[in-house]
Amino acid sequence: xxxxxxxxxxxxxxxxxxxxxxxxxxxxxxxxxxxxxxxxxxxxxxxxxxxxxxxxxxxxxxxxxxxxxxxxxxxxxxxxxxxxxxxxxxxxxxxxxxxxxxxxxxxxxxxxxxxxxxxxxxxxxxxxxxxxxxxxxxxxxxxxxxxxxxxxxxxxxxxxxxxxxxxxxxxxxxxxxxxxxxxxxxxxxxxxxxxxxxxxxxxxxxxxxxxxxxxxxxxxxxxxxxxxxxxxxxxxxxxxxxxxxxxxxxxxxxxxxxxxxxxxxxxxxxxxxxxxxxxxxxxxxxxxxxxxxxxxxxxxxxxxxxxxxxxxxxxxxxxxxxxxxxxxxxxxxxxxxxxxxxxxxxxxxxxxxxxxxxxxxxxxxxxxxxxxxxxxxxxxxxxxxxxxxxxxxxxxxxxxxxxxxxxxxxxxxxxxxxxxxxxxxxxxxxxxxxxxxxxxxxxxxxxxxxxxxxxxxxxxxxxxxxxxxxxxxxxxxxxxxxxxxxxxxxxxxxxxxxxxxxxxxxxxxxxxxxxxxxxxxxxxxxxxxxxxxxxxxxxxxxxxxxxxxxxxxxxxxxxxxxxxxxxxxxxxxxxxxxxxxxxxxxxxx
Numbered sequence: 001x002x003x004x005x006x007x008x009x010x011x012x013x014x015x016x017x018x019x020x021x022x023x024x025x026x027x028x029x030x031x032x033x034x035x036x037x038x039x040x041x042x043x044x045x046x047x048x049x050x051x052x053x054x055x056x057x058x059x060x061x062x063x064x065x066x067x068x069x070x071x072x073x074x075x076x077x078x079x080x081x082x083x084x085x086x087x088x089x090x091x092x093x094x095x096x097x098x099x100x101x102x103x104x105x106x107x108x109x110x111x112x113x114x115x116x117x118x119x120x121x122x123x124x125x126x127x128x129x130x131x132x133x134x135x136x137x138x139x140x141x142x143x144x145x146x147x148x149x150x151x152x153x154x155x156x157x158x159x160x161x162x163x164x165x166x167x168x169x170x171x172x173x174x175x176x177x178x179x180x181x182x183x184x185x186x187x188x189x190x191x192x193x194x195x196x197x198x199x200x201x202x203x204x205x206x207x208x209x210x211x212x213x214x215x216x217x218x219x220x221x222x223x224x225x226x227x228x229x230x231x232x233x234x235x236x237x238x239x240x241x242x243x244x245x246x247x248x249x250x251x252x253x254x255x256x257x258x259x260x261x262x263x264x265x266x267x268x269x270x271x272x273x274x275x276x277x278x279x280x281x282x283x284x285x286x287x288x289x290x291x292x293x294x295x296x297x298x299x300x301x302x303x304x305x306x307x308x309x310x311x312x313x314x315x316x317x318x319x320x321x322x323x324x325x326x327x328x329x330x331x332x333x334x335x336x337x338x339x340x341x342x343x344x345x346x347x348x349x350x351x352x353x354x355x356x357x358x359x360x361x362x363x364x365x366x367x368x369x370x371x372x373x374x375x376x377x378x379x380x381x382x383x384x385x386x387x388x389x390x391x392x393x394x395x396x397x398x399x400x401x402x403x404x405x406x407x408x409x410x411x412x413x414x415x416x417x418x419x420x421x422x423x424x425x426x427x428x429x430x431x432x433x434x435x436x437x438x439x440x441x442x443x444x445x446x447x448x449x450x451x452x453x454x455x456x457x458x459x460x461x462x463x464x465x466x467x468x469x470x471x472x473x474x475x476x477x478x479x480x481x482x483x484x485x486x487x488x489x490x491x492x493x494x495x496x497x498x499x500x501x502x503x504x505x506x507x508x509x510x511x512x513x514x515x516x517x518x519x520x521x522x523x524x525x526x527x528x529x530x531x532x533x534x535x536x537x538x539x540x541x542x543x544x545x546x547x548x549x550x551x552x553x554x555x556x557x558x559x560x561x562x563x564x565x566x567x568x569x570x571x572x573x574x575x576x577x578x579x580x581x582x583x584x585x586x587x588x589x
Contacts, residue, residue, distance in 0.1 A: 035117035036099060038243045045253045045562045045581025052277045053574065054262040058230065062216065063207040064187035065137050065145045075259060078235055078577050080187030081219035083112060084180050088567035088575040091376055091479045093180050097188060097219060107175030107523045114166040119240040120190045121223035128162040133191040135160040143203050150182055175521040177528055178480045190217045221252040221578035233259045243578055253581035272556060273298055281572040283554035285360040291556060299559040307364040307373040307550035308568040310475040312432060314546040316342065318498045319465045329468055332418055335410060340399035342543040347392040348443045349436060351385050354549050358431045362554065366547035368536045373550065373568045374479045377529065379536040392443055408444035417446035421460060422471040424451035432548065433471050461496065477570065481519055481532045488535065489516050497544045508542050560586025
């Protein structure tokens with residue numbers, strides 16, 4: 001899992017899992033002569049220019065400890081840096097603020113070597129005290145940080161210790177196979193600016209949008225320049241940034257990044273087509289097609305990256321219900337709980353048709369929850385899903401169902417019918433639900449589609465359990481299996497089909513529990529892959545969630561933007577903003 005293949009170290013019995021990338025002898029502007037800079041090996045660009053990117057809503061905060069919304073993360077990610085970076089193209093870890101790290105043979109102790117001589121964007125030196133302080137902030141329950149759960153390993157918080165000014169130790173209660181990936185999710189904070197707020201218990205309120213730029217600092221390629229409420233937020237290059245290009249020139253190349261607030265995808269498309277913005281992502285297939293018609297005249301290029309990490313799925317209500325309050329739903333659970341019934345429904349669905357009609361061919365039918373975009377973990381031995389009405393009828397017949405006048409009925413002669421709820425504001429999902437309705441009609445099932453406002457949908461699924469079936473989607477933030485622990489372990493808070501289980505309801509769920517916990521502490525990468533392949537096979541066979549489609553990641557960039565290397569991991573187009581530059585022909589200076 002390291003940036004470089006591991007080798008056994010002599011002497012102290014530690015396994016070296018990453019080595020430092022070579023530092024250039026040239027100096028970044030503002031960096032001291034002793035600075036341990038990281039050198040990029042990608043295309044050498046030229047300095048200058050502004051990049052304009054549209055956000056669909058205003059960021060809620062510039063505070064890395066509390067941010068959860070995408071616009072906030074898009075901005076904060078350019079202002080901050082982490083210890084270990086997940087390369088969005090290779091999907092593997094690489095050195096960042098930590099130039100190397102070692103892990104003990106038992107997988108419970110990490111020692112990180114920090115780069116020396118680095119400075120925050122305000123010129124203040126960076127060292128191990130900032131790292132220890134940052135993790136104290138993320139772990140402090142008063143701050144309500146979404147990262148805190150990731151830092152609880154084996155039921156106990158990760159212990160962070162300063163060894164000296166440039167070495168930090170992380171002690172885990174038990175081995176954690178993907179521990180190094182945790183370091184990517186926690187931006188390092190400036191202790192000199194935030195320590196007082198943390199001591200006084202007001203860190204969650206720090207670094208709002210109205211904070212003066214002089215009171216903020218980070219280790220990212222840019223720093224805050226200005227903010228105009230409801231209109232724009234501007235970042236300027238960080239003169240103390242710790243990366244250089246392969247020619248030794250300081251990064252980032254761009255002078256500024258301007259984030260414009262443009263509230264809808266359609267409006268963003270209009271602005272991009274008019275040349276008012278330079279990058280666009282999270283495009284729908286319909287808008288991608290609209291832009292593709294004028295690609296040459298508009299002097300922009302579009303890229304279809306193929307399936308991302310998002311997957312849509314249908315699932316049935318298998319929760320333990322109060323039959324007195326939800327009698328109708330409870331009665332239908334005798335159908336839903338039958339594996340053959342779920343298999344038959346899955347076999348009857350025309351996923352190819354969904355991909356063609358809903359996503360204009362820019363979507364991939366799924367057999368399991370791991371999409372083809374996940375290069376490291378997809379189980380390639382599972383056959384692709386294929387529609388088979390005859391196979392669906394055969395499964396239902398073996399399960400005791402029959403047909404009368406073309407209508408499917410159970411063993412008691414009751415017509416089989418149910419309702420699918422989904423998000424009314426998501427046109428693609430509503431269209432998919434309608435296709436499911438038509439597909440299942442051919443099998444003799446009566447299905448009603450009920451679009452709901454998102455809050456009402458989530459309330460029914462997570463709280464009242466007043467639903468029969470639901471069509472939803474999940475997006476993983478990382479390719480590693482641990483990013484979906486909460487979905488697949490039976491006690492997980494997003495174990496959607498049977499929430500709040502005290503123990504696994506079925507033998508196959510019990511097996512999944514065991515596999516997920518074993519892969520969590522297994523340090524051998526091949527064995528982890530074997531364990532997670534088995535999880536995928538169990539999901540494909542038992543279908544607690546019936547996987548449907550993974551929509552393609554669709555993005556665009558203005559012609560002449562160098563080092564544009566979009567990826568399927570968030571942020572799709574801004575992840576390497578420090579390396580983006582304008583070619584002379586682009587005239588975007």
